[in-house]
Amino acid sequence: MKTQERSSAGVGRGAALTAPAGDRLPSPPRERKPALAALAVLLILLGALGATVLVMRAGDRVEAIALTKRVPQGQPIPDSAIKSVMVAEDSDIKYVRWEQRGLLKKYRSAADLVDGTVLVGSMLTKEKGLGPGKAVVGLSLKSGQYPPRLKEGDTVTAYRVGRESSAGGDDGSGDGSSGGSERGSGSTGNATIAEGAKVQSIKSGSDDSLASSGNLPVSVVVDKSDAAVLTAAASNGEVSLVLDSDGGS
Template sequence: MVKESTRESGVSVHDRQRDRAARGVRSRSAVAALSSDRPSPPRRRRPALAALAVLLIVGGAALAGLLALRLDSREPVLVLTQDVPAGTRITTDMLGTTRVASEGLRLIPEKDASMVLKAYTMTSLSEGQLLDTSLLTTAEPFTSDQVQVGVTLKSGQFPPTLRSGDEVRLVRLGDGSSSVRPLAVGLILSEQTGGDAGLSGGGSRNSTATVVVPADAADEVIDAAGNELLGMALIRRGVTVDSAQLTVLGGSSS
């Protein structure tokens, strides 16, 4: 009897412990299940970063649109492919094209090239220069009483760096038996160097130039140049053909 009671008591104690353990496991599972069913707390938002991202997207789109607009606004315009002296009539071989944004400028579109072929340069122009309507004229650049003469320039008898578009005073130098005599005011149309220093006055050889002078002074200018007695003094640089004050000079100086 004692043994059976003891065995029953032992079994009962063991069973009760097992039941309590089972209940504890079920309780933890229930708590975990309840926890998993709860909604997760909302994530913390960062409005500054979101606003920055929006600004970057909008700014990038605006920049891309602006670049596309500028590219679309470029149009082909006329450009010179070589140096062109003042008073020269434009020819096809002098012209090229390039694309630029020409809005608000007086550049000449490629489509108007045929009109340019009837024009003359107002001043000397350089290779690569964009053609501007203010640089050209459709009128004859020189009057009937003005002529172009080719002259040889002796080193030391003309100013340094003489070039197309320079207005100059031409004189006949004294030769011992006669004094200096002014001849005319002329306009340099083109020049060609004859030595390493060209028209700088330091070359070892003479240079040549084409000069517009009044017709009444042409013979004396040619004679003075042929006898190496032609001297030049620079009056103004970059003179346009319609503003050059070409005149015959008289008198003499000692």
């Protein structure tokens, strides 16, 4: 009897010890979310499509016109001052295309244009000539009568520089140091002739006649009220140009 109880007790303890192992809960099955997977695939496709569009847009380039030297306001743009450059096409920017370069002869610069500028339509105008109340005066300047780095488009002040002795200085009237004579006389002291003058053009020194004379031909735009005095002084070689602090770049 006792032996049966012990056996039953042993069997009961063994069953109690082994029962938890047999009653272990199975791991829950992995939940599938097809909507999230589809969204991830869609995002990947959109990213790839966006990258493709950017690459294609970067490849949409046009051949435009860029300047190789400065062109002052109101001046035509010569063939020697342009080159071809590739730029990204933009519907908001009206580039002047390289194939349109033949039309440049009909236009002038609407503003001072510097070297490296890529031309757009708003930079050009068909208006010719000078503004109201303006005149162009040609000068022939010797070394020392102009700044060494003078460029087209610079803003300068024209001064009368008195000669040390006038051509007919034996009459004593040509006091070159007095500085109190009138603007129109040929042997005066220093005086301002024209302020805010604009250098319109500077002729290259490659011409044989220029090389022989040693002078630099410069055309400046001045107020008409200053043109007569400046011309008279220029004819006597008594003009010196000084670069203004805000003139040119």
